[in-house]
Amino acid sequence: MTDLTHGNGALGPSGNSSGETLEELREQVDQLNNQLVELLSRRGELVAQIGRIKSSEGGTKFYDPKREEDQLRLVRQANKGPFTDAAVSAIFKEIFKASLDLEETREQRKLLVSRKKHPEDTVLTIGDVSIGGQEPPVLIAGPCAVESEKQMDSAAQLVAELGGKILRGGAYKPRTSPYGFQGMGVDGLKLGRQVADRYGLQFMTEVMDTRDVEVVSEYADILQIGARNMHNFSLLREVGAVRKPALLKRGLSATMEEWLYAAEYILSGGNEDVIMCERGIRTFEKWTRNTLDLSAVALVKQESHLPVVVDVTHAAGRRDLLLPLAKAALAVGADGIHVEVHPQPATAMSDNEQQLDFAEFREFVAGLNI
Numbered sequence: 010m011t012d013l014t015h016g017n018g019a020l021g022p023s024g025n026s027s028g029e030t031l032e033e034l035r036e037q038v039d040q041l042n043n044q045l046v047e048l049l050s051r052r053g054e055l056v057a058q059i060g061r062i063k064s065s066e067g068g069t070k071f072y073d074p075k076r077e078e079d080q081l082r083l084v085r086q087a088n089k090g091p092f093t094d095a096a097v098s099a100i101f102k103e104i105f106k107a108s109l110d111l112e113e114t115r116e117q118r119k120l121l122v123s124r125k126k127h128p129e130d131t132v133l134t135i136g137d138v139s140i141g142g143q144e145p146p147v148l149i150a151g152p153c154a155v156e157s158e159k160q161m162d163s164a165a166q167l168v169a170e171l172g173g174k175i176l177r178g179g180a181y182k183p184r185t186s187p188y189g190f191q192g193m194g195v196d197g198l199k200l201g202r203q204v205a206d207r208y209g210l211q212f213m214t215e216v217m218d219t220r221d222v223e224v225v226s227e228y229a230d231i232l233q234i235g236a237r238n239m240h241n242f243s244l245l246r247e248v249g250a251v252r253k254p255a256l257l258k259r260g261l262s263a264t265m266e267e268w269l270y271a272a273e274y275i276l277s278g279g280n281e282d283v284i285m286c287e288r289g290i291r292t293f294e295k296w297t298r299n300t301l302d303l304s305a306v307a308l309v310k311q312e313s314h315l316p317v318v319v320d321v322t323h324a325a326g327r328r329d330l331l332l333p334l335a336k337a338a339l340a341v342g343a344d345g346i347h348v349e350v351h352p353q354p355a356t357a358m359s360d361n362e363q364q365l366d367f368a369e370f371r372e373f374v375a376g377l378n379i
């Protein structure tokens with residue numbers, strides 16, 4: 010700074026005392042701007058070179074807060090005013106931010122979930138089930154919660170008979186009230202596994218707690234991450250560290266970007282087998298429990314290579330809309346439908362309003378024609 014203002018004589022004595030006109034002063038400011046831009050460009054070239062060295066050494070983290078802090082200290086020492094140290098620091102922080110963008114090339118900034126990184130559809134193979142790409146849509150069905158051997162056995166038998174491939178059933182239930190049925194825990198996991206095996210189905214169940222990821226992985230074929238846990242980054246990381254497919258429900262009020270970033274947590278941990286599940290979002294509408302966001306299904310399929318399924322049960326929260334919504338979901342490209350079915354929904358320990366009984370489920374599957 011001192012060099013620029015005094016060293017090369019670009020500026021004469023400042024202020025009106027010099028007798029310079031407004032135009033003359035502005036002319037000098039314009040010249041200085043040009044010099045500043047030239048210096049910034051030279052600085053940018055150097056930073057880009059530093060970025061290339063970091064990449065060639067295998068680095069993926071370009072941000073170096075200590076290096077930035079050291080520079081800020083030197084800059085403050087060099088500052089002779091009239092700008093305050095705080096003002097000069099703020100300007101340099103902006104320069105560091107813009108410089109970081111130069112270091113991280115576009116290629117490196119592409120997300121693992123993105124089609125830009127991975128243009129082909131991801132097709133997951135789970136046992137004898139394939140999901141995604143050109144595969145026919147998959148039916149995921151079962152009770153909301155695992156409640157008993159009898160309940161699970163009858164539901165699984167029907168799901169298998171009607172062509173369902175994946176049996177669902179919660180052993181750990183995220184209930185609004187702490188006094189609501191919380192699930193059977195490990196006993197529920199064991200029951201789900203046994204019954205799924207009995208009918209040649211894959212078993213999907215929710216994992217709510219990082220401490221349960223190991224035990225749930227032991228019994229389940231697919232780990233479900235519920236809408237309320239989509240923002241639970243510790244859980245996402247934990248699921249990213251195991252080698253079990255995960256079904257990631259969209260959070261109640263999550264944007265598509267937040268939902269994709271949540272999936273990125275899992276993929277970046279090394280677990281590439283993620284199924285996205287749209288389950289309705291919270292809106293002002295009261296006649297449905299949630300609003301099914303079909304544009305999210307179509308758009309996430311465009312933006313990402315991951316399979317997308319639609320949970321029609323939670324999307325609307327009412328039985329009369331399940332079939333039309335499921336048809337619409339398939340029409341916009343969903344890779345599967347998720348629906349809850351229970352032998353006696355009226356006495357179910359959770360979600361009585363939404364689960365289909367067996368007759369309704371038969372009708373639903375017949376209407377869906379998958």
Ligand SMILES: C=C(O[C@@H]1C=C(C(=O)O)C=C[C@H]1O)C(=O)O
Pocket residue numbers: 056059060071072073074076077080104105106108109112
């Ligand atoms: C250029 C570097 O990388 C980043 C950008 C910096 C800058 O613009 O000065 C400083 C530290 C890093 O956050 C570096 O590490 O030197």
